[in-house]
Amino acid sequence: MSFQIKEPPTEFDVVIVGSGAGGGMAAYQLAKAGAKVALLEAGGYYDPADPKYITQLKWPYESPRRGASTPFRNFGDFDAAWGGWEIAGEPYTRKRGTEFDWFRSRMMGGRTNHWGRISLRFGPDDFRRKSIDGLGEDWPIDYKTVAPYYDQVDKLIGVFGEANGLPNDPDSIFLPAPKPRLHELMLKESAKKSGVPIYPNRLSILTKPVNNERGSCFYCSQCNRGCQAYADFSASSVLVIPAVKTGNVTLTTNAMVREVLTDPNTGMATGVSYVDREKLTEHVVKGKVVVLAASACESARLLLNSKSTRHPNGLANSSDVVGKYLHDSTGASRGAFIPKLMDRKRYNEDGVGGAHIYSPWWLDNKKLDFPRGYHIEYGGGMGMPGYGFGWGMENTNGKYPGPDGKMKEAGGYGASLKDDYRRFYGAYIGMSGRGEAVASADNYCEIDPTTVDKFGIPVLRFSYKWSDYEIKQAKHMQDTFEQIIDAMGGVASGNKPGADSNYGLAAPGRIIHEVGTTRMGSDPKTSALNAFNQAHDAKNVFVVDGGAFVSQADKNPTWTILALSWRASDYIIDQVKKKNI
Template identity: 65%
Template sequence: MSIEIISSSQSYDVIIVGSGAGGGMASKILSEAGFSVAVIEAGGDWDPAKEEFRTQLQWPWESPRRGAGTVRPFGDFDAAIGGWLIEGEPYTLSSGTKFDWFRSRMLGGRTNHWGRISLRFGPDDFKRSSIDGLGHDWPIGYEDLKPYYDKVDKLIGVFGTKEGIHNEPDGFFLPPPKPRLHELMIAKSAKKSAVPVLPARLSILTRPINDERGVCFFCQQCNRGCQAYADFSAGTCLVKPAMAKGKVDLYTNSMVRKVTTNDQGKATGVSFISKVDMKEYKLKSRVVVLGASACESARIMLNSKSKTHPDGIGNQGGMVGRYLHDSTGADRMAILPDLIDRDRYNEDGVGGMHVYTPWWLDNKKLDFARGYHIEYWGGMSMPSYGFGMGMETLRSHIKDEFGNPSTNGGYGEGLKKDIRRFYGTTVGMSGRGESIPQYDNYCEIDPNTVDKYGIPVLKFNYNWTDQELKQADHMHETFEEILTGMGGKLMGKRPTKETQFGLHAPGRIIHEVGTTRMGNDPNTSVLNSNCQAHDCDNLFVVDGGPFVSQADKNPTWTILALSWRTSDYIISEMKKKNI
């Protein structure tokens, strides 16, 4: 492919690649410190408050494709542009590997369509190797991130309650919404099994925190992008405010090829392909910050080869791409007979769970090393297209197990009666757990494949270990105990070892981290404790790549806190003229 290369005289103090949680936070902190900033985003602009982007409060049948996923993997109305498969942007897998890589192509990245579950890592999560002897400890501890978690809570807003749990640290919480009926039933059943059920911790505003953002009005459509900005997305809460207040230029539809360097190995900027004209452009900067997502940032670094970085920038120890790991995930669903023909009323609530279960057991008494939290779902949200299964499946469960007669017909009046009876009767549980980082789980450059922009693509090598399989088996044991304890009739059969106990393929939970992990030893890590590349002191990474281990929590709140901490370090070093 022949692409014209255009060198620009435009120079910035900082170039930030990616506009998600890490890149978005860096854009705000660095620009407000007075630095000129360029934010380079592979996708287009996105603002759910503008009519051209708005899908909130539209009826399902207004979808032009009746809800089918096309350019939006979760349906026409979801605030997600990109997906696991993107035309013209392939990735490859080694033999025996299952890995699904989600790429977001829009301002704000994945923060537009996530579940807003905003959990801090706890003190134990930074020193797992010292506890169980597996993996490695972080070079920093909870005490290093606590001030930044506090700042993130106050800046963005998160609801929850103070519980005083050692490894589930409390923060600065807004009032949580009340549990819905199915969540009250879950809590009652879980109590019999000694499983704690607590108010959830989600970054959705239940009280005002500033004049720029509104308060949740309980439409339960956070996945569509909130026109009131009541939920957190990096584009609306970080990047756009930074552009309004500071010196920030946003480059959209720009695929970064590599970090450019000089003869001394210092980063000088980036080159990117414009999706608009398919030409390659170069921008200059004093500092480069990668926040493109763990795998995309690793891809950029591996493709950034030069005389001083023959194996890719940051890769002097051969660690870029290594220790890739995702959260574990397994699910189970049941029908609750007590809710058939239930009363109809508005119980929408926020766009996500009102309660959750943090990890509650001692792994020393179990046959696997790391824990998981439980997310709960159900209720009478806006009906979508189907129930996730055929109506005949629901009818057969009612007829065969409950003894109730099934209504007649899979279409017309009979179908409508069935839907009304079963609406709001299903409840589900999802386990999201910590996997053990492995050296042999990694991504690398495929030398034989490029994308439509001429950029070499990633090849994935990944397998679950017995630790994750045993954890998933325990998840299903817990699911069945709680669901049957509330009178539920389980849907489907319990997965077995032959089906990896129902574990989702790596990458499907979209929590991948660890490809550019931090550490004190340049031979076993890519970055130091400030997320600064060991072999290039003006290159930083602020996405999930620096994680040494994932914990059983969602990574977003830790990405935000780490990015703020790294940005403060960059400000200090630039003012001292050290970088």
């Protein structure tokens, strides 16, 4: 497939690919410093406060599909996420035996429009895992290096929580945490009996104002729909829109970047080429610095597709590690029906869009049969019901304890069905573990030699397999969930996942936390980037998404992506002033 270049390119100080956490932060910081920035986003424009995008506070019947999902709206018609694991015309392939599922976001702000907003700092141990257990590699930076940037992210964006003084779960500069709801109080009591600590959650949602541009949470519990008040963190509303307002950012949406262009003599980046997704025309944007933030796998794809005489193995890939060491968070879940929560009095307990509590990792891996930990996220309560959700009835084999203590048949038709729906409403809880996998060179993405997407761009091919470490971790998750459910007097959903299903361990990519494909390091022979997210092979190329991660930690990656992107932006500004780039 061939495309015609329609207009002469324009040169910018910086070209940024991707407008999510990393790209949005880089655009915001560089624009404030006075740089002229071209920000390219593969998806469409999105502002959660714009009436044409608002789904917050709408009833299910206001959706043509009653809130149901589609391939491009995987989490439901009202969820703010545009994109999915499968996108028409944009395939990816897998080597035999690989289950990796790759989620691509196609909207301004990227995945930050959907995420759970769990905003955890990595701890001191998370930067030196090899020193602790001998597996993987240590980061070339430590917690003290990143801590000042975590502080700045806390102040700019806002995160609620409570100072707990945990050694490897550092405290942030917290806004007030909301109080736990009834089911969360019961979870806290039952988890304590099982030896599992529970603390106030740490979410990037404003429980009080941090500036005049954003409102405070009004507790509708619908953060996943996009907040009209900008009370939760999404890169679109908190970073990209303010960056554009500086006048220094030229935002181009529906720009599918093909490759990074380089000078044949110096090997330095000169800009990028992209395809207009709607017109199928090809364009060039020139820049003195190129910053990739398209997501860990997409940035790796761009680098691998950017081959030239000076970079025959792909840009920033003389080490041959681009695409390797891919890893996603582990994930396993369990739900339960809690008889004590039946027949509840109705009141508004919506709260924030997410749990008010969580459990950070609490055990010593040296005493266990797997090397890395996990945290637990909780769900439940009397949120807005959705179509197709039986509010717990499906978890009791059609029966529940009646007033006389005997099991009663549930459901039926008409009034009986409605009465039982009301009885079960709010009597369901869920638990999900999110843990750390061990990075391995055997888990990777590469360019498929025969397949291209509808734009003519070679696609990624994945090879990935969970190790025994992750499978044993998932077993521990399920054992823990069952202990907590038993302590609550609950009835667990279905049969306990066993070895035949890897104990319910989700397929790689399903947790949407993939990192590690362009990892940083001190040695150019074993890493793609240096400690400032700068490519060893081309000093005016930076990668500020999760690809730079050496290891994942048992935390969600977004807060660390934001902090490292801010740090890389400061470094770019410093190096430009010194005329080093």
